[in-house]
Amino acid sequence: MIENTENMTFEESLKALEQLVNELESGNSDLDKALEIYEQAMLLRDRCKKILDDCDRRVQKMIETSEGIKKEDFTAE
Amino acid sequence: MADTVTVTQLNTRVKSVLSECSAVNDIWVIGELSNLKKYPSGHYYFTLKDSTSEIRGVMFRQSRGRIDFEPQDNMKVTVFGKADLYVERGSYQFIAETMQRSGVGDLYLAYEALKKKLESEGLFERSRKRKLPQYPRVIGVVTSSSGAVIHDIITTSGRLFPADILLYPAKVQGEGAAESIVRGIHALNREGVDVLIVGRGGGSIEDLWAFNEEMVARAIAASEAPVISAVGHETDFTIADLVADVRAPTPTGAAELALRDRRELARHIDTHVLRVNRSLSGILKTMHYRFGMLESKLDPKYADQKISRYSMRLDELGFRMNSALRSTAETVRRRFIKMDSNLDAYVPRMIDNGRKDLLRYSERLENINPVRVLDRGYTLITDMNGKALTSAGQISAGSEINIILKDGNAEAQITRAEMRK
Numbered sequence: 001m002i003e004n005t006e007n008m009t010f011e012e013s014l015k016a017l018e019q020l021v022n023e024l025e026s027g028n029s030d031l032d033k034a035l036e037i038y039e040q041a042m043l044l045r046d047r048c049k050k051i052l053d054d055c056d057r058r059v060q061k062m063i064e065t066s067e068g069i070k071k072e073d074f075t076a077e
Numbered sequence: 078m079a080d081t082v083t084v085t086q087l088n089t090r091v092k093s094v095l096s097e098c099s100a101v102n103d104i105w106v107i108g109e110l111s112n113l114k115k116y117p118s119g120h121y122y123f124t125l126k127d128s129t130s131e132i133r134g135v136m137f138r139q140s141r142g143r144i145d146f147e148p149q150d151n152m153k154v155t156v157f158g159k160a161d162l163y164v165e166r167g168s169y170q171f172i173a174e175t176m177q178r179s180g181v182g183d184l185y186l187a188y189e190a191l192k193k194k195l196e197s198e199g200l201f202e203r204s205r206k207r208k209l210p211q212y213p214r215v216i217g218v219v220t221s222s223s224g225a226v227i228h229d230i231i232t233t234s235g236r237l238f239p240a241d242i243l244l245y246p247a248k249v250q251g252e253g254a255a256e257s258i259v260r261g262i263h264a265l266n267r268e269g270v271d272v273l274i275v276g277r278g279g280g281s282i283e284d285l286w287a288f289n290e291e292m293v294a295r296a297i298a299a300s301e302a303p304v305i306s307a308v309g310h311e312t313d314f315t316i317a318d319l320v321a322d323v324r325a326p327t328p329t330g331a332a333e334l335a336l337r338d339r340r341e342l343a344r345h346i347d348t349h350v351l352r353v354n355r356s357l358s359g360i361l362k363t364m365h366y367r368f369g370m371l372e373s374k375l376d377p378k379y380a381d382q383k384i385s386r387y388s389m390r391l392d393e394l395g396f397r398m399n400s401a402l403r404s405t406a407e408t409v410r411r412r413f414i415k416m417d418s419n420l421d422a423y424v425p426r427m428i429d430n431g432r433k434d435l436l437r438y439s440e441r442l443e444n445i446n447p448v449r450v451l452d453r454g455y456t457l458i459t460d461m462n463g464k465a466l467t468s469a470g471q472i473s474a475g476s477e478i479n480i481i482l483k484d485g486n487a488e489a490q491i492t493r494a495e496m497r498k
Contacts, residue, residue: 010238011212014346021349024356034360041353048346052239052339059231059242061222062264069264074244076228 002040005047013051017044085164092162101160106171107179108132110152121148125156125171132160136173143175149281153180184282188289191316195291200298206322207303209335210271215241216335217265217302219258219275220328222246226276226307229328237336243270249277254287259296266301273300274331275317276307288315297321307331457481461488469496 005013020041024034061074082090095101108125115121119138124131134156148154158173195201216234220226227244234242245261248254258275265273275297277285287293288308297304297320306321307328318324325331458466459479466472472494480487 009212009214014212017346017349021352021356024353027356027360029360031360031364034357038353038357041350045346045350049343052343052346054239057234057239057241059244061244061246062261062268063246064260064264071243074222074227074242076231 002043005043008044008047010048010051013044013047017041017048020044084167088162088164088167092164095160095162103159104157106132106156106158108154108156110148110154111150113148113150121173123148125154132171133168134158134171134173136176140174144177146178148176152178152281152283155179181282184286184289188316191289191291191294192319195294195316195320200294201319205298209303209305209323211337212238213240213271213335215243215268215270216332217268217270217273218242218244219247219261219265219273220244220277221249224249224278226278226328230274230332233329233332234336237332237339238342239339240271240336243268249287250280250284255290255293258287258293262293262296262300262304270302272335273302273304274307274325274328274335275304275321276325276328276331277309278328279310279313285309285313285315288317290316293317294320305331305334452483469494 002008002016008016020037023029024037024041029037059074060071063070063072106125108127108131111124111126111131113121113123119141121136121141123134123136125134126132155177156171156173157175157177158171160169161172162169199205216230218227218230222244231242234240243265245265247261248257262273262275275288275293277288285308288306294316297306297317303322304320305323305325306315306318307325307330308315308317311326323334325334457480459481460466460471461477461479463479466478472478472491474491474493476491476494478489478491480489
C-alpha cells in the first residue's frame with residue numbers, strides 16, 4: 001500500500017502502476033479492493049506525469065580546477 | 078663585362094634555370110597543407126610546409142582531377158610537380174600536378190591491428206553489450222563544449238524523458254585528445270551518471286583518430302555506465318563505435334537512444350489508466366447485476382414463478398441429460414467407425430466423460446429437487462390424487478388439497494380461489 005509517491009522514481013511508479021493494472025485485470029478483487037487499487041493507480045499516474053512534465057532538468061559542465069572538479073551551468077552556443 | 082638586365086629578364090632567366098635543373102623538376106615533396114584556398118577558377122592555392130620551412134604552391138584546375146580526396150588544411154600530403162618562378166612577382170612556388178595523402182596508410186594499418194587485437198580479446202562481443210537504462214536520471218556527455226554534438230543533444234533531449242545532462246568538455250582531436258576523452262569517461266563514471274554519450278562531429282580520419290586509440294577503447298569497455306558512441310558521420314566506423322554498448326548514427330540519435338520520448342511515455346501511462354477504468358467499471362457492472370439478482374430472489378412476489386420455473390428446468394435438464402447421453406453415445410459410435418486406432422484409450426474416456434456428465438447433471442438435479450426447495454420453507458400442493466397443482470384455475474372453493482411440507486403432509490379445504498390479474 002503506497003501512501004506517499006513523492007520520493008518514487010519514474011521507473012518505480014510505472015512498475016507499481018503496471019502491477020496494479022495486472023492485479024485488477026486478474027479479476028480477483030472485490031469492490032473495496034478494486035476501489036483501493038483505483039485510488040492508488042491515480043496517485044501513481046499523477047506521480048509519473050509530474051516527473052514527465054518536469055522542466056527543471058539541469059544541464060551542467062564539469063570543470064577541473066586545482067581543488068578538484070567543479071560543476072557549473074552550461075548553455076550551448 | 079658584367080651583364081645589365083631588366084627585372085623581367087632576370088626573373089625569366091631564373092625561371093629557365095629552374096626549369097632546366099632536374100633536381101627541382103618531377104619530384105615528390107612531403108609537407109603539410111595550410112592556407113588552402115579554393116578559387117572559383119578551379120585552382121587550388123596553398124602553402125606547403127614542414128617544421129622549419131615553407132613554399133607557396135598551386136594546383137591548376139586541369140590537374141585536380143588526378144586526386145581522389147578533398148585536400149584540407151593540416152593534411153599531410155606528398156605533392157608531385159616542379160619548382161617554378163612566377164615572373165610577374167618574382168616569387169618562387171611549387172606547381173603541383175598531383176597529390177597523395179601521406180600517413181593515411183599507416184593509420185589504416187594501426188586501425189586494423191588494434192581492431193584485430195581487441196576483437197581477439199572479445200571486446201566487441203555482443204554478449205558484452207549492456208542494456209541502456211530505461212529512465213536515466215543523469216546523462217554524461219564526453220565531447221567538445223563548442224561543437225554541434227552537445228548542442229544537438231541538449232536540443233533533442235528537450236522533447237525526451239527529462240534527465241539532467243552533465244558535460245565533460247573534452248579535447249576531441251589533435252595531441253592529448255585521447256587522454257582527455259579517457260579522463261572524461263572516468264570523471265563522469267565517478268559522478269555516477271546512468272549512461273554516457275561519447276562523441277564528436279565529422280572530420281578526416283586524422284580528426285577522428287582519438288576514437289581509434291587503444292586507451293579510449295579500453296576506457297569505454299571498462300566504463301561502469303553503459304556507453305553510446307556518436308563519432309563522425311554514419312559512414313565512419315571507429316574502434317570506439319565497436320567497443321561501445323550502442324552506436325548512434327548522429328548526436329541526435331544518441332539522445333534518442335538514451336532517453337525515451339516524453340509523449341510516448343505519457344500515452345503509455347494513459348493506456349494503463351484506461352485499463353484500470355475499464356476493469357473497475359466491469360466490476361461495478363457485475364456488482365449491479367448480482368445485487369439485482371439478489372433483490373429478485375428475496376421478493377416473495379416471485380416465489381411461485383420460481384417454483385414453476387424450477388419444475389420447467391427439471392424437465393429441461395432431464396431432456397438435456399438424455400440427449401447428452403445419446404449424443405455422447407452417438408459420438409462414440411461415429412468415432413468408433415471412423416478410427417479404430419486409439420480406440421482402446423478413447424472409448425473408455427468418452428464413457429468416463431459421459432459418466433461425469435451424468436454425475437454433474439445428477440448433482441444439478443439434486444440441487445433443484447423439490448424436496449430441497451421444501452427445506453427452504455416452500456410447500457408443494459397437490460390434489461388428493463397426488464397431481465401437482467400449479468394454477469389457481471385447477472382449484473375452487475371447496476376443493477380438497479394436499480399440502481406437502483418438509484417433513485409431513487397436511488390436508489386442507491380451499492375457501493376461496495381466484496386467478497391473479
